[in-house]
Amino acid sequence: MKEKIYPSGVIHRLSAYLRYLVQLDEVGRTTVSSREISDAVGVNSAEIRRDLSLFKVVGKRGVGYNIKSVITQFNEIIGAQQETRIALIGAGHLGTAIVNYDPLPKHGFVISAIFDNDPKRIGQKVGDLVVKDIRELKNVVKRHRITTAILAVSPEAAQEVTDLLVDAGVKVILNYTPVRIEVPLGVIVQTTDPVEKLLHTLYYLNRTGQGYSAAG
Amino acid sequence: MKEKIYPSGVIHRLSAYLRYLVQLDEVGRTTVSSREISDAVGVNSAEIRRDLSLFKVVGKRGVGYNIKSVITQFNEIIGAQQETRIALIGAGHLGTAIVNYDPLPKHGFVISAIFDNDPKRIGQKVGDLVVKDIRELKNVVKRHRITTAILAVSPEAAQEVTDLLVDAGVKVILNYTPVRIEVPLGVIVQTTDPVEKLLHTLYYLNRTGQGYSAAG
């Protein structure tokens, strides 16, 4: 671990750039300018060039950056070169929507197993997967060496399931429930909450008639 | 509009504080210290006090802040005192999950109408609402004076539906599709994308064995 760890802000922007570049690559584009990325993700073009330069990503003056090359370098920086296997907990409406969310595989994220505790759901198919009993969680997670989980269960069950995940060795939890979950040091939690986003946006709606566009 | 418009970072933290305070209020707590908020939302306690002080929110030394009072003041600052009516577009799995997401009403966000273009879904009930034909969008939005929409349609339909929303007069769009949508100046878009969050988290997972917890 001699590598420098960059601040959260930079990595956040990097993720946004990567997300956009993969979209461009998909439609067959080969180069892109910092100006164009700026328009798409809402970050100042000078800052984008500075970010890229920080990671030793170089472009061609007068032309722009090579999309495929930047994608490769970004994936290396983030550590997303190989597949990341994910356990999805909760086979309800949200869970089903996540399984069918096609940008995930495009970025190397694969839902490897889906769990629920409802007997009516266990054994049912969701996408290509059969819903497993939550009691099989630890075994399956260990066997498939899964380190990442998406939590799409009821708020009441959130902490209990989190404890199971931690016990099974999961290191990253993307939390789609509205509650804050407690995890030991060493486990990363990311909470996705529409309420915070709506509140944030509401403020600007009420203060300005002006356009304001946020990427994240 | 003589009021000062605060930077995005501050408002983002404010939304996170509010989210947490409402949770505390629900379980009957009356006061909270900056230290406790800090532990919950992952922001330095000095920064929290500085933020509150910026908005003229005062606490009691040795005691902390009065939760109900802070909630009221925050709602005023954000402009969330009264109900915000929301149009939900897309009655699939994600749309259904959003309708049933109970923190929304707790913060004054009410799903007033739900739309789809699939004849099999139109007329069906989702929660307490009957799914309406997307062609009724403009009429309903105008009649209910709806200014906010949540977009939970397929990526292919995203831009087309966005244009309808803009035409109907919607000012805020919470975008749950994986595509970037184009809107005119004056319309605010917030994109919620699990891919960016996963990429961001993956970086820290690969660089540190250390705990790292992000609130937003």
Place this chain on the structure above:
DNA sequence: TAGATTGTTAATCGATTAACAATC
């Protein structure tokens, strides 16, 4: 060449934090 866009500097601005007197 002419036009476009990078890579980098230098200056500014805002965010973050530790520390502690004030005071409940």
Place this chain on the structure above:
DNA sequence: TAGATTGTTAATCGATTAACAATC
């Protein structure tokens, strides 16, 4: 009073931006 926590200062650190020479 003793303990706790605010409110605020002062110092630091990192993010942001404009500008433009370099160069494709």
